[in-house]
Amino acid sequence: MTGHVVALCGGVGGAKLAHGLELALQPTELTIIVNTGDDFQHLGLSIAPDLDSVVYALAGLSDPDRGWGRRDETWTFMKALKGLGGESWFQLGDGDLALHVERSWRLAHGVSLSEVTAHLCRALAIATRVLPMSDDPVRTRVLTAEGWLDFQEYFVHRQCQPAVREFMFAGADRARAQPEALAALQRRDLRAIIMCPSNPFVSIEPILAVPGFRAAMGQSHAPVVAVTPIIGGKAVRGPAAKMMTELGLEVSAAAVARRYADIIRGFVIDQADPLPESLQGVRFFSAATLMNSTEDRLRLAHAVLQVADTLSATHP
Amino acid sequence: MTGHVVALCGGVGGAKLAHGLELALQPTELTIIVNTGDDFQHLGLSIAPDLDSVVYALAGLSDPDRGWGRRDETWTFMKALKGLGGESWFQLGDGDLALHVERSWRLAHGVSLSEVTAHLCRALAIATRVLPMSDDPVRTRVLTAEGWLDFQEYFVHRQCQPAVREFMFAGADRARAQPEALAALQRRDLRAIIMCPSNPFVSIEPILAVPGFRAAMGQSHAPVVAVTPIIGGKAVRGPAAKMMTELGLEVSAAAVARRYADIIRGFVIDQADPLPESLQGVRFFSAATLMNSTEDRLRLAHAVLQVADTLSATHP
Numbered sequence: 173m174t175g176h177v178v179a180l181c182g183g184v185g186g187a188k189l190a191h192g193l194e195l196a197l198q199p200t201e202l203t204i205i206v207n208t209g210d211d212f213q214h215l216g217l218s219i220a221p222d223l224d225s226v227v228y229a230l231a232g233l234s235d236p237d238r239g240w241g242r243r244d245e246t247w248t249f250m251k252a253l254k255g256l257g258g259e260s261w262f263q264l265g266d267g268d269l270a271l272h273v274e275r276s277w278r279l280a281h282g283v284s285l286s287e288v289t290a291h292l293c294r295a296l297a298i299a300t301r302v303l304p305m306s307d308d309p310v311r312t313r314v315l316t317a318e319g320w321l322d323f324q325e326y327f328v329h330r331q332c333q334p335a336v337r338e339f340m341f342a343g344a345d346r347a348r349a350q351p352e353a354l355a356a357l358q359r360r361d362l363r364a365i366i367m368c369p370s371n372p373f374v375s376i377e378p379i380l381a382v383p384g385f386r387a388a389m390g391q392s393h394a395p396v397v398a399v400t401p402i403i404g405g406k407a408v409r410g411p412a413a414k415m416m417t418e419l420g421l422e423v424s425a426a427a428v429a430r431r432y433a434d435i436i437r438g439f440v441i442d443q444a445d446p447l448p449e450s451l452q453g454v455r456f457f458s459a460a461t462l463m464n465s466t467e468d469r470l471r472l473a474h475a476v477l478q479v480a481d482t483l484s485a486t487h488p
Numbered sequence: 489m490t491g492h493v494v495a496l497c498g499g500v501g502g503a504k505l506a507h508g509l510e511l512a513l514q515p516t517e518l519t520i521i522v523n524t525g526d527d528f529q530h531l532g533l534s535i536a537p538d539l540d541s542v543v544y545a546l547a548g549l550s551d552p553d554r555g556w557g558r559r560d561e562t563w564t565f566m567k568a569l570k571g572l573g574g575e576s577w578f579q580l581g582d583g584d585l586a587l588h589v590e591r592s593w594r595l596a597h598g599v600s601l602s603e604v605t606a607h608l609c610r611a612l613a614i615a616t617r618v619l620p621m622s623d624d625p626v627r628t629r630v631l632t633a634e635g636w637l638d639f640q641e642y643f644v645h646r647q648c649q650p651a652v653r654e655f656m657f658a659g660a661d662r663a664r665a666q667p668e669a670l671a672a673l674q675r676r677d678l679r680a681i682i683m684c685p686s687n688p689f690v691s692i693e694p695i696l697a698v699p700g701f702r703a704a705m706g707q708s709h710a711p712v713v714a715v716t717p718i719i720g721g722k723a724v725r726g727p728a729a730k731m732m733t734e735l736g737l738e739v740s741a742a743a744v745a746r747r748y749a750d751i752i753r754g755f756v757i758d759q760a761d762p763l764p765e766s767l768q769g770v771r772f773f774s775a776a777t778l779m780n781s782t783e784d785r786l787r788l789a790h791a792v793l794q795v796a797d798t799l800s801a802t803h804p
Contacts, residue, residue: 265564266562270572273531
């Protein structure tokens with residue numbers, strides 16, 4: 173099938189499938205909408221971790237072992253910063269800093285996050301459209317037993333230790349959906365909307381909280397397909413499983429599917445897991461969702477596109 | 489002799505003698521006033537090259553070979569920045585960046601350059617007082633055959649190639665002399681005011697252009713002693729000799745002394761040069777002014793202090 177594909181993502185797993193989709197499709201066939209809820213200001217720099225994960229993945233610059241940041245990284249800056257008594261809880265690699273510095277001064281000069289991202293993509297020869305969910309600031313905050321914490325304070329500084337009770341996406345209600353992102357979801361030739369295997373609470377739901385996206389997805393004739401971030405009752409990476417436990421949810425792919433039930437038509441679980449009981453309006457599919465190599469990414473992308481095409485064929 | 493010593497400096501030669509004086513004196517006996525005319529904004533960062541040269545010299549962090557920046561430096565940031573199409577004419581080492589980032593975000597939060605410098609010195613265990621000439625921006629500009637250029641544009645980007653005609657220190661007339669720096673020059677127990685072997689046009693004269701310093705120096709009972717940046721008709725480092733030629737001045741230690749004649753009582757030329765003809769109100773002294781080692785720095789500091797003490801003894 174042909175048509176345009178929109179992927180929603182955040183975090184490392186999301187970036188991996190976004191990369192797989194980029195390999196599976198022509199640049200004109202794909203728009204990637206990225207969570208900006210965990211963006212923050214640090215040491216005067218504007219840091220956008222999820223955009224960076226996607227950009228590095230698509231540019232072939234991701235570190236293959238660490239799972240975040242740039243490959244061939246050095247750490248002289250952090251060492252020197254510690255020597256100056258600077259804040260060292262957030263690791264900034266020397267090469268990674270180039271992206272933060274370039275972004276920060278352009279934003280400070282009034283250039284939008286979309287334009288900065290487009291500039292960085294051009295410089296790195298990324299032809300696929302990578303868009304922040306909004307050019308307005310949306311900041312994920314986490315209610316814990318210790319009160320509300322800014323996302324990076326919770327995620328990096330406190331290493332997700334405080335138990336979570338609730339999330340808020342400060343500014344989301346006033347944020348304007350990135351216009352091209354919204355337009356992509358409203359395309360008549362839309363083939364699929366893919367919710368990547370990202371953390372539901374802090375990667376996908378901040379995107380859905382920006383006014384316009386959820387409605388556009390609901391009104392689209394194209395199937396919305398989500399890929400599980402949970403395999404065998406565990407998160408592939410990050411705090412998703414811990415969060416589910418703390419929120420009183422079952423830690424399973426099915427529980428993620430239930431959370432998305434009002435918006436998805438297909439849900440891809442890992443081949444290692446049994447197919448869940450039926451869920452009103454949602455069909456389950458099975459695939460190899462673990463992405464340890466570029467081939468895995470491409471294979472999962474093809475599988476997810478096939479799921480979407482199957483759904484379109486059976487319920488056009 | 490005892491008493492307080494004030495050193496005026498900018499650039500690498502200045503930083504070296506400042507370091508020698510720091511080794512020769514107790515921390516409470518020395519105040520170093522540093523040129524900020526070549527400070528600038530680059531990639532959203534507030535860069536203060538002369539302050540950094542002094543801080544690195546006093547912290548033992550200067551690169552011994554390159555002559556500027558930090559030792560044990562890496563360059564991953566610059567490489568990555570080039571990959572992003574960023575401006576790469578101004579070299580920023582990975583470790584050096586830590587200082588720029590720390591300074592920049594503090595300045596952006598309204599902390600003064602003096603306070604930021606004091607903070608950095610504390611972090612690096614520098615007990616001697618290092619002060620910017622002013623907390624207000626003063627920006628050296630260079631009139632060339634191509635018109636006015638910002639200092640770093642001329643100095644780094646254009647590598648001092650355009651012939652100079654004139655200098656201006658934009659903002660100097662409205663700048664407030666750093667209060668502790670001015671107070672140091674007004675101390676009753678002042679032993680000496682040392683003008684380090686720095687470029688007269690772009691390191692020392694910007695300091696003298698800030699209202700208050702020149703008057704305080706003129707009113708002090710302490711001798712003002714300058715050290716030549718010119719040896720054998722050549723600048724030890726940097727564009728001083730080229731500038732003198734372009735301005736129609738003789739390239740000699742004596743010409744520098746004449747330029748300072750209204751403010752100095754002693755002038756130290758290099759031992760390799762002949763003593764110049766007499767100059768009204770200025771006594772010439774000879775010393776080993778080339779500083780290739782820490783020992784050289786300390787030896788020159790002692791020599792310059794002895795010059796000051798000799799001048800005090802003969803003309804108290």
